[in-house]
Amino acid sequence: MRRLTVVLVMVLACAWPALAADPLPSWNDGNARTAILSFVARVTTHGGPAFVPPAERIAVFDNDGTLWGEQPMYFQAFFVFDRIKALAPQHPEWKDKEPFASVLKGDVKSALAGGEHALLEMAMATHAGTTTEEFERIVGDWIATAKHPKTGRLYTEMVYQPMLELLAYLRANGFKTFIVSGGGIEFMRPWAERVYGIPPEQVIGSSIKTKYEVRNGKPALVRLPEINFIDDKEGKPVGIQQHIGRRPIAAFGNSDGDFQMLEWTTAGAGPRLAVIVHHDDAARETAYDRESSIGRLARGLDEAGPRGWVIVSMKQDWRRVFSEPPAKQ
Amino acid sequence: MRRLTVVLVMVLACAWPALAADPLPSWNDGNARTAILSFVARVTTHGGPAFVPPAERIAVFDNDGTLWGEQPMYFQAFFVFDRIKALAPQHPEWKDKEPFASVLKGDVKSALAGGEHALLEMAMATHAGTTTEEFERIVGDWIATAKHPKTGRLYTEMVYQPMLELLAYLRANGFKTFIVSGGGIEFMRPWAERVYGIPPEQVIGSSIKTKYEVRNGKPALVRLPEINFIDDKEGKPVGIQQHIGRRPIAAFGNSDGDFQMLEWTTAGAGPRLAVIVHHDDAARETAYDRESSIGRLARGLDEAGPRGWVIVSMKQDWRRVFSEPPAKQ
16 A cells, blocks of 8 residues: 555655745745735635636736846847947948947947937847748857846846746646736747746737748748837737737736736636735835836835735845856866 | 556556547547557657657647638628627628628528628628627627538537547646637637637637727727738648747648648658648548638648658548537427
8 A cells, every 4th residue: 555655645745846845945934925826826715615617717918127137228238239349241231320339339328319219220120031930040059158237147037036936836826827918028038938938829018020032942930120019018918919819817016017917817707816016125225116217116105005906025035036146167 | 556556557548648548539540540649659658769858749720620610601691690790780881791691682692792801801890890809709609509501410519529538648648738729819729728728828810909998997908900910821820830839740731721831840850741631522521622611721732742741541541520419308
């Protein structure tokens, strides 16, 4: 009978991995952690009044500022600048053309003086013109080597450890986890599976159009300098419907760009969870909200209370922010 | 020890369901069946030269003519006609306006004289103007009751039994199955999970634009009379990239509208499977290919051989076409 017991224990351990240990070791005890654990317990309790079948356990996560950092500017902007430098020999006209000229001079501030429009123009000029496979390779090479200007760490090391635990915890409880980001969909897909455990088909983001072409018998999808979709603000519920086709029951964001996603998620019937990550930890990361041009959070702070949304204080609720740096080799 | 044996057998049976019995009982022995079984065996053999990790086992299926029928016209067209009749009281102008007037007179042939353009105009006029949730309810009500004009069966009973077995067989072998159809994405999603086992987030199709609105504090996605995406021909690889973000290893279609999807799938490295369902069974279904205005198949027939694509003869390869009608109650 002992072997039978061993087999049964193994079977049970596989079936209920969430029982194994503390699933959120980087979260301090507090309202945020309690709200998350209680929500998951309620929707996974068979026969309970709030039970949600696994197929409907859809959780959506913003990326910039929610799963990884976004200061001093969106990490994709650093990629855009590096692409401008790499492509400059093929574009001699950029030397005299803003915002490209400022980037080439190393003057980021002037390059970004044109705001989102300037960033979009640069993204378009550097993200189009390749095939989807070439672009995937370019992103993969960059993300494997580029370093954050302040911490000197790889960008994929600037993901929030508590959020990685949360993603894994939700999946262990039958949730399907999606990214719903204003960032470029093809900028995130090449590394989202390795870093977050989120496969390409569960990444939703902004995109440019592509065109199917057969050249010399070889088919390719060519990336065009034309906006296809902006996955931000009112666009987030639209992107969710396009890709997922059902309303999430849990949503996680950090800025007012996520407001509509949280609003759409929590307007559904039954149990709902909306969480805003508040960047209030100047010591371990960066403190910003109402006045920030990147990741501005004002309406979310004002309305979270009355709407029953959970505010996560990075300072209070997170035992650690980033994972430990890997030991030097 | 006997109980241990029982437990182990149960564990093994759950882990390898494909071993249990004939996974494709409605398929006759022949080249098509052999090609499918051999492909699946190769990509799932651990350590073998053609092994594909489960995450990359993406299989895409056209819907009309591949998973369910499409004669005497696309089933969604019957839905469009029924919507025109239902909405006619709110649109008195339709009585004198083609193609709506012909539909209201019951003259389908004249209504469709304008070809795809006329169908698109009618789809737009009847599919927009509701919220996504209202539209889902309308489709759900229709699909639960509307009957095919020739067979008198529900449309969801006109799915191909051999293809249902194939979907289940692939999933049992670690494949993720997607629909990639020229039909409306929101027309398929309300019933695709129940009928095919394919969840909404794995349905790709043509779509109209939606707009996020908050009316009296209640958010909704409103459907607009404006094309968002046509998921046909060159659009299929584009839709696959947008939604899935990686190239499938297996693709199933029936018409030249699927050609590019099969071409894109088979142009990837490693083992690939492309299958065309050939409607050559006039006795049990409908025989059509090169000359048909719906589901035209010419280039696919010509090039399948040299490209190594598999042609399924419905007449030869399928033991049965549809599932048995349910017993009368």
